[in-house]
Amino acid sequence: MKYRKLGKTELKVSVVGVGTWQFGGEWGQSFTQAEANQILSRAHELGINLIDTAECYGDHLSEQLVGHATHANRDEWIIATKFGHRFTGPFERDQLWSAGDVQRQLEDSLRALQTETIDLYQFHSGTDEVFDQDDLWTMLAKQVEAGKIRFLGISISSGAQTAHQAERASAVGASTIQVVYNRLDRWPEESVFPICLEQNLGVLARVPLASGFLSGKYQPGAEFTTSSDVRSHRDPDEAQKQLEEVEEIRQTELPAGVEMAPWALAWCLKYPAVTCVIPGCKSVEQVESNASAADMAMARSDHPQAVE
Secondary structure, rough: OHHHHHHHOOOEEEOEEEHHHHOOOOOOOOOOHHHHHHHHHHHOOOOOOOEOOOOOOOOOHHHHHHHHHHHHHHHHHHEEEEEOOOEEOOOOEEOOOOOHHHHHHHHHHHHOOOOOEEEEEEEEEOOHHHHHHHHHHHHHHHHHHOHHHHHHEEOOOOOOOHHHHOOOHHHHEEEEEEEEEOOOOOOOOHHHHHHHHHHHOOEEEEEHHHHHHOOOOOOOOOOOOOOOOHHHHOOHHHHHHHHHHHHHHHOOOOOOOHHHHHHHHHHHOOOOOOEEOOOOOOOOHHHHHHHHHHOOOOOOOOOOOOOO
């Protein structure tokens, strides 16, 4: 495994982390504690030390599974979670953005994660209007001073709010940006990454396998019709265009003998602004495949954030 400094924080994170949206049950599979333990134990053995979760992945369910799995060796993990939503059903959320609401969410997350401190607490894809609440960031700064949060971050959506929230990151006390970035979705290269480099913000690249399109499992013509499959929520014509693009990438960019999934993760890691990729995984085998991206040349030691 290789490690990088997460922006202006003191955190040394593995270049490959573990995303845990799947633990909330919205990926068409429910996870037992034993299954979560196996996945995270293997990740730990492979040198992965960053776990990304959220308050709304199954109403703190993902956090609970993570908390039980990491409680015994909590000091060996960097745990990132988020705030701003409440799970109300599969792919459904309530918006909870007041300072009081978020403070209650923080306490719930601390309990679920079985920890006294959250390493990275992230604003979770809210609008500019809810982002620009001084009392929210004042409350969060007090929680940092109290030791309940080590560092603050912003998980941004693609859209009009992207540049504004990234530009305001340092001003509100945030040290990191989480953003969708992969070989099919390159928009952050122009609108977000220059800001991150200027402010020395750590970048967590989410959806680095494009919701599985870059996993190597799907060919053009594949259909996603199951309601529990996140890909079924995409426009079918757009999904087919992306599958055709993936096939072209496979033929023109993928080196011979290299699996597409780790190649796609390593592709993200080559960008100077990107600190870490946080792919989800459903099995130990997928964790092992993801971790292998760190061995590729694109996860290089001359990256500006690289550390020994």
